[in-house]
Amino acid sequence: MSILGGGIFKGMAVTLRNFLGSYTNKKERLPTIDYSWRADGALPQGIGDYPKEKGEQLSDTTTVTEYSRNFPMLLHDGGEPMDTVRCVACQICERECPPQCIYIEKDYDENGKYIKRPAVFDIDVSVCMSCQICVEVCPFDAIVMNSQFELSTPDRFGGLLMRRDDLLKSNDYYHKIHPEEAAARDAKIAAEKAAKEAKKKAAAEKARAAAEKKATEAAKEDAK
């Protein structure tokens, strides 16, 4: 039996560890980067502490820990994105999304046949609450979280709607930002694939055995 209110004390211990650790173990417990070093001669006085040189991104692997999750992205396995995209437009994430910020349309070829990839895949940044439920429900490991956080834009209508091509990221990029998680996911996919193949092989084996048996029986019948 747990102590009454023990959960609160546990939580308080965690926050206390953060509080004290931010003074002693700055590397781990105080990852905020103070950009005031820029003002020490590098920039004229009075320039703010969040300067953006052209093209500079703060949300790259050097400033964000690998546990940072901000916004979903679509994975492809390298090469031409739309050829290797993992998403098959099954729309599970669209229906499961609590704030309903995902919009998907299936892709069809010229004969009207469904090809397994999305024609439209939009996520509204202003609505997404970063809950990661889409990642949990995806059966194809096609949607995962990105750690990119600089999503502000001067255009509040089109700019906040992430299109399919903005969301497409390669598996290599995923390995770069979340190495542990990506390795685990790859292992899981490989295991699933192996299991599926083994099953297929077993089924084929069984079918062949059955066919052989039938053939021998038929031969026996003929012999009689």
Added chain:
Amino acid sequence: MSFELLIDILIATVPLMLIFATVFAFTTWLERKALARIQNRIGPNKVGIPCTRIGLFGLGQPTADGIKMIFKENIVPTGADRLFHLLAPILALIPSMLVLCFLPLDFPWLNENSVKAFLLDGAVIFFFAITGLNTLAVFMAGWASRNKYSLLGGMRAVAQMISYEIPLVLSAVIVVMMVGSLDAAEIAGEQKGGNWFVFYPWGFAAFVIFFIAALAETNRSPFDLPEAESEIIAGYFTEYSGFKFALFFLAEYIAMFAISGLAVTLFLGGGDGPGLAVLPWLSVIWFLAKIFALIAVMIWLRGTLPRLRVDQLMGFAWKFMLPLSILNIFVAGFAWHAKQLDSQFIMVITWVISLAVLYGAASGLNQLNRGKVRPREYKYAE
């Protein structure tokens, strides 16, 4: 009114105002710093000495905030009730300032003959009567703003404050029972020499209930539903800006100090502490230090706990705290009768039995109220 009396009154009241207003500014800075460190951030560290880059750990932040608040435009929404929109922050501040006078702070410059800010033998009951006004101010602000978020915040505040007032008062009743007096100075005097009520099981239970209810009364996290930023913008002060907003802010913090001061008086021995026999004026220091310790715990809790849902909030007050505090009154009654027998052995037995009864009741109530927790179910996946 004679001139000397006026001087006496000023000597008694002005330090209170000065000390707590200064401490308020310092506390806002402290809270922001502590919360930032808890969340692995740095917190305010830029505002120091003007026109230089000397940060002084951001100690200039309260001053900068104050200057900003004073010079900001006072916006009143169209269709708002201008009179009550103006009155609400003032009405919020007055009761919280007023109850500071009841705290048994023995300033060294006050002697036997000087005028105490308040000498009232019903201090505890008066405290609750006055702080009850706060609810009215909050609802007034919500109503006068003519804004749905404000009104929602005001309604939440009324429901919350009325619910939590009951366990708050019932836990204070225990101390009043044990001492047999409503006078704050007398209650503090009873606990002289380390005989603090928090060291008894009934006193500890009452202290915990009192502290939780005090968090709810002052709208502190995790009970900050009336001003829930992520749900209803800022609740009842959505439509307040400039100095009126600053007044609300001030009122909230002063109310925190006042209710912590009452908790210190009732359960933590008032100004009691080591070294009083040599330096009597240390009692003020001890009193303020204890208040600060409670405030620090409040900040710590704010950095730890997420906000409750409305039904959880109400359920916690009525299904857990209220039965427990009523049971605690009975336990304290038995303990009082046991104390009359004047036997060390019976005292120890009472201590153990009351601890067992209270803990058993608390965990029983916890089990009864436990909601069913299931893993999240997906409707479409799989």
